[in-house]
Amino acid sequence: MKIGTQQRRQERIDRGIKVRTDGLYALMSWRELAYLIAPRLLLIGGLLLLPLVVPGMYWLRVISIVCIYALLALSFDFLAHYVGLVSLGGAFFVGVGGYLTALLNTGMGISPLVAIPVAAIFGGVICTILLLPCLPLRGVYFAIVTLMYPLFLARVIEALNILGGTDGIMGIDGVPYVWLEQYGIIAMLLLILFGLRRLVNTDLGLVMRAVKDNDQAVRASGMNITHYKALAVFIASSVGCLAGACLVHTYMWAGISTFALDFSVLPIAATVIGGGGTLVGPVLGCLILVPISELLRDFGTLRIVFYSLILLGFIVFRSDGLMIYGQRKYHQFERWTDI
C-alpha cells in the first residue's frame, strides 16, 4: 500500500425507500409502490409475454423446457439454501413424476390435467418415503444418496424390463390445448416461486432455516428435525415431480432418459449463476442457460465447449450470482469516498 496517496473505498448505502419499506409495507407514494412492485411485475409480465414474442413453435417449446428446469432449480435452491439439504435428486424427482403421470395417463386413461397434479403429489410422497432413511445425513452425504437413486431406478427399469423397459412408455397424451400447456406451466412456475418465497418467511419456514443453521439447537428446543426435513423434502420433491410430469406430457413419452443427470446438474448451474438463496435467481439462471444451450446447437460438437466457457465466465466474474448482484444495485447506492 502506497503511503501519501489518498486511499478510497467504496461505500454502499441503502436507498431511502428501501430503508423505510424493508419488511414494513407502509407505502407513502406511488413511487414507493412502484419501487416494490416493479421488479415483480417485470418478472411476471416478462414471463407471460415471452410466448407471444418468440418466433415459431420451436421456441415455444424451449420456453416450456425453461420453466421445467426452473421448477427443478427452485426445488434445489429451496432445499439447499433454506433447509440445508444439498440434493442432486432433480433426475430422481423428474423420473418418478414422469413415470407416474405416464402410468396414470396410459394405464388408467386419466386426462393430463388431472394426472399432472396427482403425479406431483404422489410422486412427492414416494420420493419422500424413499429419502426418509437418508434424512439424518447432511451436506455431501445427502447429495450422494440423492444422486444414487436415479441411477438405481433407471437400471432397475432396464434390467427388469418393467414400465416399457428401454423403449419407455409411449402414446402419452399431450395437454389438450397448446396455449393451456404453454401458460399452464408458466402460471405454475410463478405460483410456486411466489409461494415458496412466502413459505420461507413464515414461522414454518423459519424453523426450516433454523434446521439449516443449527439443527442441534432445534432438537434441543423440543422439535423433531426429521419431521421438518421430511416436510421440506416433500415440498421440494413435489415441485420436482411436477416438472417431470410436465416434461413427459410435453414430449408425450416417458423413458429412462427422464432419470438423466442433466436434470440434477443443470438446475444447480442455474442456481449458481442466478444467485443461490434468492429463489428468483435460479429461475433467472434457467432463463439464461437453457436458451443459450439451444442457440449453441448450430456449433455441433463445439456446443458443450462454448457452453462451458460461458458458464465459467459467469462463475468467475459473477460468483455471487446475478440476482444478488442485481438486488444490491437496486437497493443500494454505491459511491467512492476518501479515507
Next chain:
Amino acid sequence: MTDTPLLQVTNVTKTFGGIIALNNVSFDVNKGEILGIIGPNGSGKTTVVNCITGFVKVSSGRVLFRGETITGKPPHKIADMGVLRTFQIMRPYFSLPAYKNLVIPLCSPRARRTGGWRGGGKLGDRNTVSIDILEEIGFERDSYVPYKTTNTLPTGYLKRLELARCLALKPELIICDEVFSGLSMSEIASMVPLIERLQMDGITLIMIEHRLRELFQVANRVMVLNFGEKLVEGSAREVMADERVREAYFGSEVVEEVMKHA
C-alpha cells in the same frame, strides 16, 4: 409434596470406544435448587449434559426425570418434558434477528402447549412473546438490539439468547453449559442476578462452570468431576476444602509443594 428428586442420575457410564468419559456417575437434583458441576478440562462435564438431554446414548445407567426414565429417548422428546439445555459453543441462527431466533423454539409443541415462559397455556403472537422474553432476559425492548441479526451481537447477548431459547419452552430444568465463559466481568455481574431470578421463578438449574467465584455465589450444591468420576459433592465450602479437588485442579506435585511451604 413428593420426596423424589426432580432429576436422578444413577450409575451412568459413557464410553467412547476405549475411552471412559463417565464412570458410574450418580447424583440427584432436587426441585428448585441450583447444582453446580465443576471439574478440570476433559473431566466429562459436557458429556453429563449430553447424556441427560439425550444427545448421546449412555452406555449403561439410568436417568430419571420426575421418576420417569428418560434414557434412550430422543433429544426433542426430553426437551418436550421440560429438560432444556444451553450449548457451550453458541451457535444462534446467525442469519436471523435475535427475536426471530426465539420464534423458532416458540414453534415447538411444548411452547404451543404452555405459551412460553410467562404464558398461561395459550401462546399469543410469536413475535410479541419473543420480544417479551428477550426483555426479561436483558435485551432492551426499545432499542435496536432485539432486531439486530445475531452475527452482529456481542457474546453477552448471545449467552442470554441461549438462555432465552430455553425459557421459550417454559422449562422445569435448565442445564447451563458454561454460561459465564467468555464474558467480561461486568457481563458476568449482570448475569448472576438473572440466574437467581430464574431460581426464584421455580426453575431448577444445573450449572457447569469454570468461573468458580460466581458459581459458588449462586449454587446450592457443587459436584466435582475428574476423569469421568465423581470426586465429591457438597456445599461450596466443603468442596473447596477437599484435598482431592485441589489435587485434581492443581496436580499433586503443586499441592505437595504448597503444603511444604505452608
